[in-house]
Amino acid sequence: MIVGIGVITKQEITYLLNDWYQEMRVQRVLKASQLKKEIDSKINGIEEDRDILNYYGLLNFRYEMLVGNFKEDLNESITDEQTNNLLNYYYHFFKFIYAMEVGNYSDARQYYEVAESLLIHIPDEVEKAEFNYRISTFQYYLSQPVLAIHYATKAQEFFSRHKGYEVKTGACKNVLGSACNTLGQYELAEEYLLEALDIFKKANEHSLAMRVRHNLGLLYADQGLSEVAIRHLSEAIEDYKYDTTIYLLAREHFKLNHRQEVAKYVEEGLKVCEEKYRHHFSILEAKNNHLLVDELEGVFLQAIEYFKEYDLWKDVMLYSEELAKEWFDAGNELKASTYFYMSYDAKKIFQTQGALK
Numbered sequence: 001m002i003v004g005i006g007v008i009t010k011q012e013i014t015y016l017l018n019d020w021y022q023e024m025r026v027q028r029v030l031k032a033s034q035l036k037k038e039i040d041s042k043i044n045g046i047e048e049d050r051d052i053l054n055y056y057g058l059l060n061f062r063y064e065m066l067v068g069n070f071k072e073d074l075n076e077s078i079t080d081e082q083t084n085n086l087l088n089y090y091y092h093f094f095k096f097i098y099a100m101e102v103g104n105y106s107d108a109r110q111y112y113e114v115a116e117s118l119l120i121h122i123p124d125e126v127e128k129a130e131f132n133y134r135i136s137t138f139q140y141y142l143s144q145p146v147l148a149i150h151y152a153t154k155a156q157e158f159f160s161r162h163k164g165y166e167v168k169t170g171a172c173k174n175v176l177g178s179a180c181n182t183l184g185q186y187e188l189a190e191e192y193l194l195e196a197l198d199i200f201k202k203a204n205e206h207s208l209a210m211r212v213r214h215n216l217g218l219l220y221a222d223q224g225l226s227e228v229a230i231r232h233l234s235e236a237i238e239d240y241k242y243d244t245t246i247y248l249l250a251r252e253h254f255k256l257n258h259r260q261e262v263a264k265y266v267e268e269g270l271k272v273c274e275e276k277y278r279h280h281f282s283i284l285e286a287k288n289n290h291l292l293v294d295e296l297e298g299v300f301l302q303a304i305e306y307f308k309e310y311d312l313w314k315d316v317m318l319y320s321e322e323l324a325k326e327w328f329d330a331g332n333e334l335k336a337s338t339y340f341y342m343s344y345d346a347k348k349i350f351q352t353q354g355a356l357k
Contacts, residue, residue: 008042010049010052013039013042013043013052014052014055016035016038016039016042017039017052017055017056017059019035020032020035020036020039020059020063021059021062022126023035024059024062024063024066025126025127025130025168026164026165026167026168027066027167027168027171027205027208028167028203028205029066029067029205029207029208030204030205032063032066033067036060036063039056043056051084051087054087055087055090057074058074058087058090058091058094059090061074061094061098062090062094062097065094065097065098065101068207068242070098070101070102070274073098074091074094074095074098085118085121085122086121086122088118089115089118089119089121089122092111092112092114092115092118093111093112093115093131093134095107095111096108096111096112096115096134096138097134099111100112100134100137100138100141102274103274103275103276103277103310104310105138105141105142105310105311105312106309106310106311108138112134112135112138115131116131119131125158126158126162126165128158129154129155129158129159129168130155130168132151132152132154132155132158133151133152133155133159133168133171133172133175135151136148136149136150136151136152136155136172136175136179137175139151140175140178140179140182143182143314143350145179145180145182145183146179146183148175148176148178148179148182149176149179149180152172152175152176152179153172153176155168155172156169156172156173156176159172166199166202166203167199167200167203167205167208169199170195170196170199170200170203170208171196171208173192173193173195173196173199174192174193174196174208174211174212174215176192177189177190177191177192177193177195177196177212177215177219178193178215178218180192181215181218181219181222186219186222186223189219190216190219193212193215193216193219194216196212197209197212197213197216200212206239207239210235210236210238210239211236213232213233213235213236214232214233214236214242214244214245214248216232217229217230217231217232217233217236217245217248217252218248220232221233221248221251221252226252226253226255226256227256229248229252230249230252230253233245233248233249233252234249237249243269243272243273243274243277243281244277246265246268246269246272246273247265247269247273247277247280247281247284249261249265250262250265250266250269250281250284251284253265254284254287254288259288262284262285262288263285263288266281266284266285266288269281270282270285275306276306276310276312279302279303279306279307280303282299282302282303283299283300283303283319286299293326293327293329293330293332296323296326297323297326297327297335300319300320300322300323303315303319304316304319304320304323304342307319313346313347313349313350314346314350316342316343316346316350317343317346317347317350318343320339320340320342320343320346321339321340321343323339324336324337324338324339324340324342324343327339
């Protein structure tokens with residue numbers, strides 16, 4: 001560690017910045033926070049250096065995402081016109097992570113493809129494993145569990161062989177468990193998730209443990225165990241106030257006909273959610289308020305148009321099928337057939353999308 005204040009050399013600050021990114025990469029949040037404080041106290045002591053300041057800006061952006069802050073995009077002064085291959089890679093890789101986490105999957109794909117093309121210039125094997133881990137997460141978000149398992153397994157094989165990457169191994173198990181859940185392999189999913197939870201508890205990474213609690217809640221929800229799911233999700237939401245967790249709580253309470261709890265979580269979720277989940281919450285709110293089918297249709301169609309725009313064909317498939325059932329129950333077979341066909345069409349695109357990736 002560097003002590004004292006005043007002038008700091010480019011080499012010294014570079015070492016600190018590299019150490020900072022390493023802690024973020026292995027997801028040791030507490031240590032990364034401590035290094036950020038040290039770097040922030042020293043960064044102004046270095047002479048003007050564009051690469052160093054850009055490096056700091058990129059890593060600070062990555063740090064904000066690590067601690068769950070996705071309110072601010074990357075500073076416009078840091079562009080993709082980097083002459084340094086490493087910084088150019090980081091720019092596109094971090095923008096990929098940001099776009100993925102806020103649900104802008106179309107942009108995320110573009111950024112990750114550029115980052116992948118730049119990865120050949122990066123000799124760091126740890127970074128390649130990190131890239132595989134992030135791609136596994138992206139594939140899971142795209143409802144492509146087989147591809148998620150493929151990339152998460154590649155990342156885990158590297159991290160599990162190297163000392164100091166226990167937390168990252170746990171992160172890979174978290175993705176593997178979530179992907180197995182999507183495939184309906186519930187016992188294997190639970191095994192992976194409980195292993196991840198144990199790793200994070202031993203590492204004293206409470207926030208990461210709460211993410212696993214969220215995924216355990218989803219696992220039990222998918223098996224129709226709403227009360228068990230709510231217990232896990234309620235524990236997770238104490239520290240993991242993400243729109244996904246709030247939505248799952250609202251949805252499981254809806255299944256149990258807990259209308260007041262649904263209204264409470266929908267209101268809370270709409271205050272913090274990104275646009276993708278705004279549509280999920282709006283639909284749940286409409287159903288909880290027992291809107292008539294013609295009113296419900298308008299809410300569903302707004303969501304469906306958004307999901308089409310961002311190639312979220314699984315959501316298009318599920319919501320158009322649900323809307324078809326609503327019209328069928330209302331006795332309008334023409335409307336019902338229109339939305340059943342929309343669901344069928346979306347399913348074909350979704351399946352083709354998965355086959356091409």
